[in-house]
Structure formats: C-alpha cells, structure tokens
Amino acid sequence: MGLCLVTMPLLKPVIEVVNLGRISYADGLQAQRTFIQRHLNALSQQPTAEPPVNAVLLCEHDPVYTIGIRTARYPIKEEERLKQLGAEFHRSDRGGLITFHGPGQLVCYPILNLAHFRKSVRWYVGELETTVIRLCHRFGIKAETSPDTGVWVQNDKICAIGIHCGRYITSHGLALNCNNDLSWFSHITPCGIEGKGVTSLSQALKREVTVPDAVDLLLETFAKQFDCMLRH
Template identity: 50%
Template sequence: MSSVRPVVFAQWLGRLPYGEALSVQQSRVNQLVAAKKSPSPSTPKVNHLLILEHPPVYTVGLRSHVYSESEETRLRALGADFYRTNRGGLITFHGPGQLVAYPILNLADFRPGDRSLGVRRFVELIELTMIKTVAEFGVVGTTSPHTGVWVGDDEASQRKIAAIGLKVRMGVTSHGLALNCNTDLAWFDPIVPCGIEGKSVTSLSAELRRDVPIRDVIEPFCRAFADVFHCDVQRPFSFQTC
C-alpha cells in the first residue's frame, strides 16, 4: 500500500450566501466525479475543503417534510434566507460566527488507520475532527446517539456545539459541518435544531465566556482535519484576513 498521504486543498471563501456556496460545491463535486469517470489514470482527482461562513440562513435536509410554505415565510420574516437541500438531516441554522466546512472528497483516496472510508466512518471522523478542534480551546466535546458534537457532563445537560449534514454521490462527499464559534445563538430559538427536542445549542464563546472568532478556529480545525484523515491540508490563504 502507498504511504503517500492524500492532499486536500483548503479554500477560505469568506462570508458567502448559501446559494452561491451550493454552486461552488456542485462545481467541485462535478469536477471530482468527472475525474473518477475518466479513462485516463493521469486525470487529477482534486480533493477540496471549502471553509466559510454564511449570512443568516435556515436549511432543511432530505428528512424535513414538515416545513410548509407558511413555516418558510415565518423564518424568512426573521431576516434569514431559507433553503431546502439534498443533504441528510433536518433543519439547522447557519450564520455569522459559525465555521462552516464543506469537504469535497473522493472517499477512496482516504484510508486513515489503514481502513477503507465508508459513509458511517466518514461521519465518525468528521465528529472526531470537531472534537479535536474544540479540545484545543479546552472544551471537551463528545458524541451521542445523535450526530454532531456535544458538550456537557451528562445527557440531561448536553448542548450541541457542532452539526453535521452530508451527501455522498458516487463516493464523493459534499455538504459538511458547522461549528459554532461566536454565533448569535438566538437564531436557533425559532426552530428545533436537527429535529432533536429538549436540547440546547452552544458555542465556543458561550462555553469559554469570551469571544472566539472564526479566524482563531480555522487553523486548529485544519490541523485536526489533517490529523484525523491522515492527509496533507494545503491552505494558501492568510488567517489574518479572515
């Protein structure tokens, strides 16, 4: 087996409207799928890690059948956009102060721990990446029967700090994760995030009782991603401009 680590090209997109981010994702996915289909073994298969934040937007996944037009209108009236998507999961919020990452990966390129990377394991490694990221700030993250990353000493006090919603097409991933850094958590109040009743949300800033902007989290996140996925994350951008 080759010991060469796969390369992932990270790109900071800044604050990008959700619809524009979808277009960027789809372009990268189409390129990667086309490369996999190419009869030429020399056709490059480029893996991407898109890092960004969104203006306020509520998104629902494939399992969200309960959001009527009136519900959509209610949420839009709050000043947020609204999108129905083809990712997994239920409703969530994205907005300023939230680190969003969309890994566009050919799963066959990755064998962390010399194990093939299926969808379930991919989700587990995304969770582990976020656990390692928040750990760099002294926050203890855990998993639960629900997807995502949580903080709290017991089930009753668990608070969700990061969410996951993914899609895999022909072994190529899209959509991704959202980690609350200094997000205005009031945006979550009008919804039941990810359809999980009785659970609250939190952020790095809320847990640490100090401001933790996205620019302070990108580098720890990229390091954690490289460590967990046994890859080299190339990031040709300056965090000081984020």
C-alpha cells in the same frame, strides 16, 4: 545474490484548502458543485482540463435556515415565518433536519473522494465528529458525541454535521458555532431534536472566540484525523 527490496513510503492524500469568506448559501452550494463535478468527470472518464481535487471549503454564511432530505415536507407558513426574521431558507440534499447558518459560525465543506481514504460513510461521519471533538479539547472544552449526530457539550450542540455522499464523493459537512448569535436557533427545533440546546465556543469558554481563531485548529485536527496533507 539476494534481492534488496526497497519500500517506498505511502503518500498521504493532498487536500486543497479553499477559504471562500462570507458568502450566501446558494454560492456555497455552487462552489461545492464545481469541485464535485471535477470528481464525477474523472470517474466517468470524461475529458476535462481540470483534474479532480480533494478539497476543504471554508466559509461563513449570511443568515439562512436549511433543511435536509429527511424533511419530506416543510410547511410553507413556517418557511415564510423564518424568512420574515431576515434569513434565507433553502432545501438541500444533505442529511439531517432543519438547522441555521450565520455569521460567526465556521462552515466546513469537505469535497472528498472516499476511495482515497476509506469507502465508508459511517466512518467518514465519525472522523468529522472526532475532528471537532479534538478541536474542542484543544480549547479546553469537553465535547463528545451522542446517539444524535453532531458534537455536544453536555446537552448543547456545538457543531452540527450533515453530509451528502454520491458515488463516494462527499459534500456538505460541518458547522461549528464560534461566536454566532445563538438566538436564531430559538425559532426552530435544531436538527429536530427536542429538549436540547445549542452552544458555541465563545459561550462555553465565556470569552470571544472568532471564526479566524478556530480555523487553524480545525485544519490541524482535520489533517491529523484524516492523515492527509493540506495545501493552501
């Protein structure tokens, strides 16, 4: 009598969507740490009442300039100059150089254990870029990658990407310009790239595109790109 083998379909990873609203950069960092710690506790087999959760944190930030770990030192005089514009200034452990976050910009912080997907930081960054490119295409915008990290519309960056990954737990992520005030970028060299500019969904389309207008499309393209299920 022959054996009948039944193959069960592979379950897709489940990612919790957490909409934080408009918050300070410091509060955004703390929210990330909470989810990161749950992953780390599980990896260390520490008893915890809270199981690890793959999550996507969505937010807008109050005006803030941030620098990444590639910036060994940033002149105090420059830091003070930027603060005088009415923005905060933060040093972070993400990759990349200086950038700006502010209202009208959709910030997405995936807190993922890449062991549930693919243990490759290069792959992960590429998936984030492709997610945003596909979102832009849904809006009718031709976007692409370049040798410089991020997503570009010709020579203008529409989405900055800077991540941190420790023990294959990701943090930080992407910042998509929707209808934010781009003049904030004129006070810095965004991401340290000379001779290039910034743009937004609104500027590229010559019509108003708000963060709420972009959220659902971002989540849809993210779910398809990462082959996961989103839980709200």
